[in-house]
Each structure stands twice: as structure tokens, then as C-alpha cells.
Amino acid sequence: MRKNIDYHAARWDEPLIMQLGTPGERGVLLPACEKQILEETDDPANILPAHLLRQTPPELPEVSQPRVVRHFMRLSQMTMGFDVTPDISQGTCTMKYSPKINEVFCQSPKLRQLHPYQDEETVQGILEIIYKLKLFLCEISGMDDFTFQPGGGSQAIYTNACIIRAYHEANGEGEKRNEIISTAFSHPVDSAAAHTAGFKVITLMPESNGYPSVEALKAAISPRTAGLMITNPEDTGIFNPHIHEFVDLVHEAGGLCSYDQANANGILGIARAREAGFDMCHFNLHKTFSSPHGCIGPGCGAVGVSDKLVRFLPVPRVSFDGEKYHIEFDHPDSIGQVRNYNGNIPAVLRSYAWIMSLGAEGLKRVAEIAVLNNNYLTKKISQIKGVTIAYPEGGQRLEQTRFSWETLTKDTGVTTEDVRRRIVDYGIQSYHTSHHPIIVPEPFTLEPSESFSKEDLDLYVEIFSKVAEEAYENTEVVLTAPHRSTTYQVDRSGCNDPEQWAMTWKAYRRKHLK
Amino acid sequence: MADKKCFVHPYIPNSAPAVEQAMLEELGETAAENLYRVIPDNLKLHRKLDLPEPLVSEYELKRHVEKILAKNQTCDEYISFLGSGYWHHYVPAVCSEIANRAEFLTAYWGDTYSDFGKWQAMFEYQSLMGELLNMEVVSSPTYDWSSAASSAIMMAVRITGRSDVLVPSNISKGRLSQMKNFIHGRANLKTVEYTANGTLSLEDLHKKISADTAAVYFENPTFFGCFETQGKEIADLAHKAGALVVVGVDPSSLGIVNPPADYGADIVCGDAQPLGNAMNYGGGACGFIATQDDERLVAEYPTLLVSIAKGENEDLWAFGECTHERTSYVKRGDSPDFIGTSQWLNAITSGVYLSLMGPAGMKELGEGILRRTAYTIKQLSSLEGVRTPVFNGPHFKEFIVNFDATGKTVAEINKKLLSYGIFGGKDLSRDYPEFGQSAQYCVTEVHSLDDINRLVSALKEVLA
Numbered sequence: 001m002r003k004n005i006d007y008h009a010a011r012w013d014e015p016l017i018m019q020l021g022t023p024g025e026r027g028v029l030l031p032a033c034e035k036q037i038l039e040e041t042d043d044p045a046n047i048l049p050a051h052l053l054r055q056t057p058p059e060l061p062e063v064s065q066p067r068v069v070r071h072f073m074r075l076s077q078m079t080m081g082f083d084v085t086p087d088i089s090q091g092t093c094t095m096k097y098s099p100k101i102n103e104v105f106c107q108s109p110k111l112r113q114l115h116p117y118q119d120e121e122t123v124q125g126i127l128e129i130i131y132k133l134k135l136f137l138c139e140i141s142g143m144d145d146f147t148f149q150p151g152g153g154s155q156a157i158y159t160n161a162c163i164i165r166a167y168h169e170a171n172g173e174g175e176k177r178n179e180i181i182s183t184a185f186s187h188p189v190d191s192a193a194a195h196t197a198g199f200k201v202i203t204l205m206p207e208s209n210g211y212p213s214v215e216a217l218k219a220a221i222s223p224r225t226a227g228l229m230i231t232n233p234e235d236t237g238i239f240n241p242h243i244h245e246f247v248d249l250v251h252e253a254g255g256l257c258s259y260d261q262a263n264a265n266g267i268l269g270i271a272r273a274r275e276a277g278f279d280m281c282h283f284n285l286h287k288t289f290s291s292p293h294g295c296i297g298p299g300c301g302a303v304g305v306s307d308k309l310v311r312f313l314p315v316p317r318v319s320f321d322g323e324k325y326h327i328e329f330d331h332p333d334s335i336g337q338v339r340n341y342n343g344n345i346p347a348v349l350r351s352y353a354w355i356m357s358l359g360a361e362g363l364k365r366v367a368e369i370a371v372l373n374n375n376y377l378t379k380k381i382s383q384i385k386g387v388t389i390a391y392p393e394g395g396q397r398l399e400q401t402r403f404s405w406e407t408l409t410k411d412t413g414v415t416t417e418d419v420r421r422r423i424v425d426y427g428i429q430s431y432h433t434s435h436h437p438i439i440v441p442e443p444f445t446l447e448p449s450e451s452f453s454k455e456d457l458d459l460y461v462e463i464f465s466k467v468a469e470e471a472y473e474n475t476e477v478v479l480t481a482p483h484r485s486t487t488y489q490v491d492r493s494g495c496n497d498p499e500q501w502a503m504t505w506k507a508y509r510r511k512h513l514k
Numbered sequence: 515m516a517d518k519k520c521f522v523h524p525y526i527p528n529s530a531p532a533v534e535q536a537m538l539e540e541l542g543e544t545a546a547e548n549l550y551r552v553i554p555d556n557l558k559l560h561r562k563l564d565l566p567e568p569l570v571s572e573y574e575l576k577r578h579v580e581k582i583l584a585k586n587q588t589c590d591e592y593i594s595f596l597g598s599g600y601w602h603h604y605v606p607a608v609c610s611e612i613a614n615r616a617e618f619l620t621a622y623w624g625d626t627y628s629d630f631g632k633w634q635a636m637f638e639y640q641s642l643m644g645e646l647l648n649m650e651v652v653s654s655p656t657y658d659w660s661s662a663a664s665s666a667i668m669m670a671v672r673i674t675g676r677s678d679v680l681v682p683s684n685i686s687k688g689r690l691s692q693m694k695n696f697i698h699g700r701a702n703l704k705t706v707e708y709t710a711n712g713t714l715s716l717e718d719l720h721k722k723i724s725a726d727t728a729a730v731y732f733e734n735p736t737f738f739g740c741f742e743t744q745g746k747e748i749a750d751l752a753h754k755a756g757a758l759v760v761v762g763v764d765p766s767s768l769g770i771v772n773p774p775a776d777y778g779a780d781i782v783c784g785d786a787q788p789l790g791n792a793m794n795y796g797g798g799a800c801g802f803i804a805t806q807d808d809e810r811l812v813a814e815y816p817t818l819l820v821s822i823a824k825g826e827n828e829d830l831w832a833f834g835e836c837t838h839e840r841t842s843y844v845k846r847g848d849s850p851d852f853i854g855t856s857q858w859l860n861a862i863t864s865g866v867y868l869s870l871m872g873p874a875g876m877k878e879l880g881e882g883i884l885r886r887t888a889y890t891i892k893q894l895s896s897l898e899g900v901r902t903p904v905f906n907g908p909h910f911k912e913f914i915v916n917f918d919a920t921g922k923t924v925a926e927i928n929k930k931l932l933s934y935g936i937f938g939g940k941d942l943s944r945d946y947p948e949f950g951q952s953a954q955y956c957v958t959e960v961h962s963l964d965d966i967n968r969l970v971s972a973l974k975e976v977l978a
Contacts, residue, residue, distance in 0.1 A: 009630075017638045017869045027870030028606045030878055033885050034963035041888040044770055044881045047908045049743055054772050057873040058645040065608060068869045072612040078631030082620035093622050097525055101572050103614065105579050112605075112792040113588035115596040117940045119928065122592070125585030126795055139564050151657035151799070154842070154854025162695060182847070192842030192849035198699045201847030239552045270550055271557050286855060290525075293622035294859035295632045296818075297655070298797060329944070336691035340658045341600065341796030344857075349579075357575050359568025361521050368546035369528050375549055376537045395552045421627050430628045436844045453527035454537055486630035490832035495821040498809045501836045502822050503637075503651045504644030507807050512824055 007427035008484045010077040017071055018505045021063030028065065059506075078486045079295070080429050086456040088377070089423070089431035091400045091445030092187070092235050094265045094287035099357070102290070102350040111349060116341035120327050126345060127325035130318045133302075133352045140363070141261070141281050142274020143304030148285075148343035149314045153262050154189040155338060156282035156301025157229065159314065160258040161197035162335045163280060163305065164227040166312045167256060170333065177226035177255070183212055185234035188435050190260050194229055206439065210391030211240040217249055227256040232276075233263050235435060235445065236390055237374065237397035247277035256280065256309075264288045265449055266371045266399030269364035273304070280305040289351035300347035314338050366450045370399045373448040373457060377401075380461040381446065386411060386468045390440040400447035402440055409442045414471040414478050416442040421489065422470070422481035426463040523570065589793070593965045594937040597912045597956020599659065599686055599737060600796070601788045603766065604960050606870055609790035613863045626823075626832045633833035636820045636858065639786075639865030643802060646765055646868065646876070647782055648773040650807035653817040655800045655857040659785035660689045662801030663731065663762050664696035665851055666781045669803075669814040670729035670758040671701045672850060678726045680719065684708040684736045685762075687945040700850075701728065712740040712905030714748060723755045729781075733762040734774060739887070739912030739954070740905045741771075749778025765789055765802075766958075767910050769876025770884065781805050788958075790867025791860045800860035813840060816851030879959055883911055886957045886966065893970045894955075899977060904949060911956050915939060918950040920977045927976055928953070934972035 033041075045053060063071075080087075087095040105111065114123055134146040150156040161180065168177040180194035183204045191201045202220045204212035211234065228250040233239040240246070247257045259273045259281035265288045273281040285291045286299030293299070305313060311333040319326045358366065378401045382389050386408025389401060405416045420430045434443035448457055471478050480489060494500035502508035522529045528537065538544065550558070569575040589602050596602070612618065618632065626633050640652040656662040667679050681693065683705045694703055707718040714732050723730065730752040734742040742748075749759045760781045761774035766788040774782045782804045791798035805811040812819070821836040842849040871879065887909050894902050899920035903913045917924060928938035939953035946952065957966065 009628075014634075016634070016641070017865070018641055021872075025872070026874065027872060028608070028875060030604065030875065030882060030959050031962065032878075033882050033889075036963055037885055037889045037966075040892060041885040044884045047884050047888060048741070048771065049908075051746070051777075052741055052743065052771055054768065054770055058648070058768065058773075058876060060642060060645050060868055060872050060876065062872040062874070063869055065870065068866065069608055069611070071869070072608075072635070072866055073615070075631035075635050076612065076615040076617040078629075078634070079617040079621050080624055080628040081617040082622075083616040087622075090622055090624070095622060098620055099525060101576060103619070104576070105583065106794075107610075107614070108580070108583055109588050109590050110580075110583035110586045112794055113590045113602075114586060114795040115589055115594055115602060115793050115937070116600055116796040117596045117598060118587075118589075118594075118937060119932065122587040122932070122937070123795070125582045128582050128585065136565060151661075151857065152855035154852050155657055155661075158852060162698075165698070188843050188846045188849075189852050189854055191847035192845060192852040195847050195849055196696075196842075196852050203847060241552060241554050244554070244557060267553070269563050270547075270559060271553050272559055275557050275559065284855070292619045293855070295618050295621045295629075295635075295862060296623065296858035297855040298799075298857045298860060299855040336695050337660070337688050338692060338695060340660055340688060340692075340799060344797040344799075345795040346797045353575060353579050355565065356569050356578065357525070357572075358523060359570075360563035360565045362523055362526075362568055362570075363563060363565070365521055365523065365526055365529055368549070369526050369534070371549045372534065372537055372541075372546045373528060375541055379541060396549060398549075398552070420625070424628045430625045432623065436846065450526045450528070454533050456527075482627045485627045487627065487832050488830065490626075490823050490830065492626075492823040492832060492834035495823050495834035495836045498807075498812070500824070501812075501819075503640050503807070503819050503836060504649075505638075505641035506644045507650040508641075508822055510650070510807075 009486045011486050012074040012078065014071060014074045016505060018061050020067055020071060021061045023062055025062045025064045027063055027068045085427055085429055086452050086460060087429045088446050088448040088452060088460050089429040091432045091447040093432065094447060094449055096290055096449040097451040098290050098292035099354065102353045105349055105353060106346045111346065120325065124325055127318050129349055129352045131320050131325055133348055136355050137283060137302055137304055140268065141304045142272040143281060144307045145310045145313060146302055146304045147313045148300055148302050148348050149339050150301035150303060151339050151344055152297055152299040153282065153284045153301045154193060156303045157189050157260060158193035158196060159303045159338045160280050160282060161194045161199065163309055163312045164256050164258065165197055166335050167309060168226055177224055179224040180226055181220050181228045183230055183234065184437060184439060185236050186231040187260060187262060190229040190231065199226060208393050210236050210238040210394035214242050214245055217246055221249060221253045225250060225253045225255040227258055229258045229260060231260040231263055233398045236402040237400040238391060238394040239398055243276050262287060263399065266367050268367040269360060270367050280309060285347040285351045290354040291347035291350040298344040298347065300344045316342065369450040373450065373452055374399050374401060377446060377448045377457050381464060384465050384468045386471065400445060402434065402443055402445045404440050405442040405444065408468060408471055412471045412475050414475060416444050418478050419467055422467050422478045423463060424482045425484040428460065428463060592935050592937050593968060595939050595955045595969065596937050598940045598954050601911065601958055602793060602960055603788050603958050605790055605792050608870055609863050609866050612866045613859055618859060618862060626834060633820060635862045635865055637822055637833055639861045640820060642865055642868040643804065646768045647804045648775045649782060649804035651805050651812060653803040653815055654820055655802060655861040656817060657856055658799035658801045659762060659783065660692040662783035662803050663689065664693045665816050666760045666783045666803050667693065667729050667731055668697060668851060669781060670760055672814050673810060674728040674758060676726050676728035678702045678704055679729045679731065680704050680706050680722055680727060681731045682706045682708055682714040684712055684738055685733055686737045711907060712736055712738045713742050713744060716744060716747060719748065719751060723751060727755050727757040729758050729760050731760040735764060735767060735910040738905055738914055739909040740907050745774065745777035753778065767880055770880030786861060786864040789864035791863055798860060800857040800864060815840065817853050882959045886961055887911060887913065890957050890966050893966065897973055897977065904952065911958060912954055914949060914952050915955050916950060916952045922977065924951050924953045930976045931972055936969055936972055
């Protein structure tokens, strides 16, 4: 082991904010009302009806500014963001470098201090960014229009499900077409959002090559088919080569095809939704297009649709008349609003800047290097004792790979959850195992995006080799991990016990500090 | 640039030719594009994407983007009276500092052993909101208030097993659109009229409430800015009918106003945007759902719920997800709702804000807004042809200003106000034709006496 052997996470033993401060301390002061306002208005206790007046002040802590800053700085230090570790671990999440210059743009009051209801004359700059990013994504996907209203990938999938619903309703087939087909290795929300939108979901299971057969799809298709909602490459990193046939079959049956492009990083500039025949798609701007993941958002699920579906897109929309940009509401067939206002616009601005920095050639290099990195990493990881690649018959992987520790578990009793905790001791992020259902035993999923160097990959492999070796030779150290993290292994079963769980300090006090 | 081997980009370490070559050799390949043989040829693009020439130097990119952004006029440069459910508040520097910490900004799904600080920050946000709302369970964030309200209503539908949800027509049209879209075909949304005071009509509620009613939803303050003064009466009526009470609330009011839990709310929702999140042209949203700690209610939350896990002693703890199998990640095609990447960094920022503000800060915030609102209404109502407030009673932040008697449209007035350096209130004539030529004005703690007086004198001139 060359590096990271001496790693130790920050362990500040920091109290909860609710335990800090003393009565009377203040963290920030607000402008007081001027004398004239005080003279001409009544006391709030008289303005408000007595029954609306809060009698008991909220039990918020009273903490001075330096202590608040120190507290949250410490919490940040106990968080392993991308910027402090080569985060190859979170497969399916496309962890990549978020350029610092884009954060400079996002700190501009020219973005921060814009209200979504401003006169369009006063927001021509941000509307230009929104409009131009739409054009870029249309070219990248082959779709004809985009919306950035959805606040994440899940909400984007939901938006596509609503558009599928609206399309069939407009054709008088809303009642009849009530089934969506998805696959077991598509993101769970492809099923969940479709169900939320009122559809019954049919899930196709993988064959030995990792993807479902054309025959299985044919058996699922019926006059009730509303659409196909699918990821490709799937969460395993396997590309379904029959995707065009899938799309054609669903089209022949009268359904629409929605492409979940959360896993698009390996195919930018290589393959598009349009050539595969899809009617709609979505990109995660917080994954593929470099907007930071922000501790689980804010992100942006950019939804793209082909011509025949443009009329159903959410409102408001941004248009351009050749001179000025406009905000439009007047689209009677629109599904309406899926989220307030125009979306998480900082993610839009960052994505615009990222594409402008890379251009067509750069985007293709992103994809190629992401796929090269993954094939290099996959070869090395699969050589580690105890590791197998899920679905070896599935052919070359694209941007990510699902592996299995099944052999390691059989040999040593060490599970994927144990390894997941142990790698943290070497300063790398805990990895993504698998979404449900857990089909691959003892799974883990790695995605070395274009942001990692060969040195990063080699170090990562070395750490995995070391942990596998520990599993065989010093099992206990893996089973009892972590040892050099912010905290030790804690029994978290109480989080699922109504008597013990506590989502707030208020509940914790009642249940545990009686 | 024709030879792509020369395209070395700072964001892509292995685009350096020698490294790329070494890795290809390791794989026995000659070119990276050969790694795509799994993709059938007819699915490939076979041409270069048609995108603008890249600005590969950071300096050129900066010039380019800043030039576009410079075309925006901001609420710093103008005095803005825009609100309508999304607000210009002061964002303390500490909030921005913490929200920009790279560790938080660039983390994602890591567990408690790698992202301990993130989980603690989220638990603290939930806890601080719990104090403000007087509720024991607070969700991790939803996308925004409207998605929180939509999910909360459907929670009530599942809990009661009933079909109707009653929603007053004094909520925003956007929110109503989003709710309808969300519950489409799964429940019946019925609107309840509002009274001449802007509050929910108890008479109409009486008429519409039944044994089929799953939820009665209302907001406090209402979208119109006046308070819903009959919270307890509505809650009693709903509970008598066996329905749940879902209340949407602006959390910035709760330093002085009773939390909905105290007048009978079963589920509370809203948006933490006003608590330390910059407007960002709509990107500051942070929806929340809150209830008491009742197993039956917890089982229906669609969001992640962060629980503290007690270790062997008081000094040792960790954080975990409460009942992850509840969520769409596990329920998949049987899930009645969904969650995914939402607005966590905004929630962490709101936790910082509440930590800074404390009980005194939240009280002063509420009091200051109440008084500034009252003052602004008083000054504007003295203008000839101007009628405000349209509804009686105290207002918080928002109030409606009617210009019918001036013979001018809101659009005309707002265009003219721009030349005075003012963003006038939101034009309501499209969404609420019943108000005629009316605008919704909003004041918060950011408005000084001088700002308000400048509005009054500008309007005097514009309307003359």
C-alpha cells in the first residue's frame, strides 16, 4: 500500500447544534423596523388575533456566529465529498468533477438574486442560458424540445410518465392503455414514477446476458401497453443491443418509448435517443453534465421529447423570437406544472458552461475516457480474489460495472456491506451496492467517470485488493470496520423500530432522554 | 484540433495521450472508440455533434458566461416587491459559506460511515424544523412546497382509505395545477370557495365534506397573504368527518404565529426556501412534510427519513434511514409515490439559518415582516384609485393591490415602475380575473422604510 494507509477521517466528536450555545447568544441580527414604521403600525401582539399568536417560542438553539460556523465546518469536514476523494464508488451516480469556475458563476448575484416572476425583459440573460442549453441537449439527444422544470431524475421520469398519460388521453386511449413496461435493472423510479402516474408496471427480468429477451418483451406487450420506460446501458453497465427492436415492438403496439438517460455519460456523442427510436428521454444535469450532487440535490432532470409530444411539456416554457427570449404559459395541452417555476436553474447554468468548455469533441472524449476508465478498472478489479463480474456473458461494459463479492462471502463470511464499511478506512467513499431488487448476490457497482486519472484507478484497485486480502487473512478487521472513520460501527436497527427511531431531537429527547 | 489525440482537457485527466495509450495497451485495444463494439452500428451517430466551438480556456469561458449573465437585472439592483409564494429574504453570509463548502457541495449518497457530517446536518435540519413546527417527524426535503403538499394529500388518502380531497381556491394556480397532475385518477380533488375575507368558506366546506373526505388542505398564511383565522374550526370539522387536516405553512412566519400542529393539523407541509436559500430564479426551493411520531403516518412518508441511531453510550451515535423499504427505491412498481435526488443542500442551508436565527431571530423576523406589511398597505391605500388590501385582516408578506379605479393595467404600471428601479407586484389578472387589474405585492425584512416610500412615490407619479 503506497498511500492512504495512514488515513483517518476527521472525528470531531461534535455535539448536535441543539446542544450548543447558551440563552441570549445570537447568530445573526436583522434590520430593525425604522421609527416611522413602528409609530404607524400596531404591536404584532395587537395585529394578530390572540389565537394565532405563538405562545411558546420554538426551542431553537441560541448560538453565537463563530460557534455556528465552527459547528458546520466540522460537519463538512466529516463528509467525504467528491472534491476530497476519488469517488469511483457511487456507481450509477456518475460522480464527476464539478468545475470551480461554474461555482463562481453560480455565486453571481446575477443568478442568485433573480426572482422567478421577474418581467422577462429583466431576465434575458438567464433565459438565453436556458434556451441555449435546450438547443444543446436537443442536439445531444436528437429530441426536439426540453424542459428543465423537474428537480431531479425521479421527477423527470415522472414527468415523462405524465406525458405518456396525456398523449394516450388525447388519443382517447387513456383508459385502455394503462400499462408501462420496464426492466429489473432500470432505476426503481422508472417503475415507481409510472405507478404514481397511475400505471400498472410490468418488469422484465434479465436473461443470462444481463438484459431481457425480445421474447419476454413480446409477451409483455398488449393493447394495454402505454409505453416502455427503460435505462440503457442499464445499472449493470450492460448495453442492450436489441434496444431498437424493443422500441419498434412497443411502437407497433401503439406505445411510447421513454429513455432514462441517467446512464448517458458513456455514450455522449456516440449514440442518441433519436437513432434508437425513442420518443422522449431525460438527462440528469447533476450527473452527466457536471452540476454537483449537493448531498442529494438540488439536481435537475432535463426532459426531452420529440415533435409529437412537445405540446404536452410542462409550463412555463422558454422561447426565442429571433430577438428576445420569452416565458410562455399558453399551451392548453400541457400537463401543467410538475414543480414550481423554472427548475433548479443553477444546475442549468453549470451544464451550459460545462458543455461550452468541452464542445462536441470534448463531450465525445468524456464518453470515451469514461468507458476506457471503466474497462481498465473492470479488468483490474475482476482480478481480485473473491470478485466476479455480474453477467459475464453480457459483453463489454460501458461506463460502469456491477460486480459481486459472492465468492468472498462464501470463502470468508465477509459480505459486501462489510467491505463497504472497510474501504472507508482507506479514505474512499462507501460504494453503491445495487438498487432493489438485489438480483446479483453481494453486489457492488463502480463507475470511474472521465474525472479520474490512471493513478486514481490504480490506487482504488490497490485498496480493494488490500481489503480482499484482509477478508481472507484478517477477517475480523473487516467485520468490525470502520476503524478510522468519523464514528465506529453502530447498531442502526433502532432506526426501524417505532419505539426507538427519532427523526428529530424532540423525538429523541422523549424516547431516549426520559 | 483535427487529431483528437490532441484534445487534452483539464477536466479529463486520462485525455493525456501517453496515459490513454498505456491504458489501451493494457486492454489490448488500439483506440477508445473500439470499446463501443457492443453498440450496433445503426444506433451510432457517425457524425460530430453540432455544438458551438468550445471555450476551452477558463478565462474565455468566464468572459462569455458573465457577459450573458450581465443582461439580467436583479433584486439587488431593483427594489423588488415580488413574492407570490417565493421570497426575497436576506441570506446570511454564513449560510452561503456552508452551502459552498466543497465537501457538502460535492457529496451524494454516501452512508453514515463516510458522510457522517451530511447525515448529522440533515438530522439537525429535521430537528430544528421540528421545533419550529412543533412536530416530531420532519421529512428530508421534497422538490418544493407543491410537491410536499401533493404527497401529503396522498398520504392522507392512503391512511383514510377515502377518495376526496378538499382544497380551497385561495391557493396558487400553479400549486393547484401540480396537485391535480399528481393525484390524477387516484383521488377526487374538490375545491372549496373562499370568503370575502380571503379565508376558507366554512359554509362551502360544510357542504362538501363527507364520509368520503380523506383530507382538508389549507394554507396559513393564505396565498393572498391574509391569515387563515379559522384553523381550529376547519380542523374540528375535518376531524369530526374522519378526515385528516393538511396545512401548508410559510415557516418564516412561525417565530410569531402558532404552528399548525397547535390548531389541529395532522400533516404540515411547506417550503424552507425563505430560511436561508437564495432565490436562484426558482432554484432555492426545499419542500418539507411533518407529522407527529405516529407509526401509521410514518409508514406513508414518500421521502427518506433520517433517524439518529443511539450507540453504546451517549457520546457515540450514527445516523441511518428510517424504514427505507417504505420508499420507491424498494417498492418500485407498487409505490404510490417516489423520491430521488431532491434539495438536500438547501435543507442543510436552512438548518444553518435556523441555528443562526434562534428563537429571538425568528420572532424578530416575523414581527418585522408583519409591521412592514401593515405599513406598506397603509401607505398604498392612501393613493387615489388604489384599493388595498382586497381582503380584511392582518397580512404577512403578501397583499393584493387593486388598480381598477386608476384605469391602468398592472402590466402598464409595472413597465413604468421598471424605470423607477422597481419590480412591481406580480400581475394576477391572468390567474385571477375575478380581481380585475390587481397585483400581488410582497414585503419582507429586506425592505427598508426608504424602499417602501420610494414605491409609494413612484406609484403616485405612475398613476397620476
